[in-house]
Amino acid sequence: MKIKTKFFGEIEVVEEKIINFPDGIIGFEDLKRFVLIDHPGCDAIKWLQSVDEEGFALPVVEPVGFFPDYAPVLCESDLRKLKLGSVEDAVVLTVLTVPQEVEKTTVNLKGPIVLNPLERLGAQLIAENSEYMIKHPVAIFSKKET
Numbered sequence: 001m002k003i004k005t006k007f008f009g010e011i012e013v014v015e016e017k018i019i020n021f022p023d024g025i026i027g028f029e030d031l032k033r034f035v036l037i038d039h040p041g042c043d044a045i046k047w048l049q050s051v052d053e054e055g056f057a058l059p060v061v062e063p064v065g066f067f068p069d070y071a072p073v074l075c076e077s078d079l080r081k082l083k084l085g086s087v088e089d090a091v092v093l094t095v096l097t098v099p100q101e102v103e104k105t106t107v108n109l110k111g112p113i114v115l116n117p118l119e120r121l122g123a124q125l126i127a128e129n130s131e132y133m134i135k136h137p138v139a140i141f142s143k144k145e146t
Helices: 076-081
Strands: 002-005 009-012 033-039 042-050 057-061 091-097 113-116 121-124
Touching: 033 057, 042 091, 076 121
Parallel strands: none
Antiparallel strands: 002 009, 033 042, 042 057, 057 091, 091 113, 113 121
């Protein structure tokens, strides 16, 4: 199927790649279907693109690439809703916020995007770890890349 996107134009999406978010994403509970799109020219960043709202896409990264000890403690009932036995069975992504001053880029370690790729289910969950912040500084861009 083809979908229209604000940032990538019209793209072809294979139905089997659509990830269902039964509860939506925090603040966007009406958006339920997403696909992951690679960011052109950067392997570290992907986009969680809404299938139903062309203007909604979130830049996401795998946090362990930047924070090797990242281990969110998640509610077992939330994991069960995603048909996961443990967080180790999931793909965990975090939302990137890139301001105009890119050296002030942050990542949301408190509210990871948790995916069950086998069941094509996803949710934004809240990590119980007190040390994780919503706006955690991350050095993903150097000044030369801007």
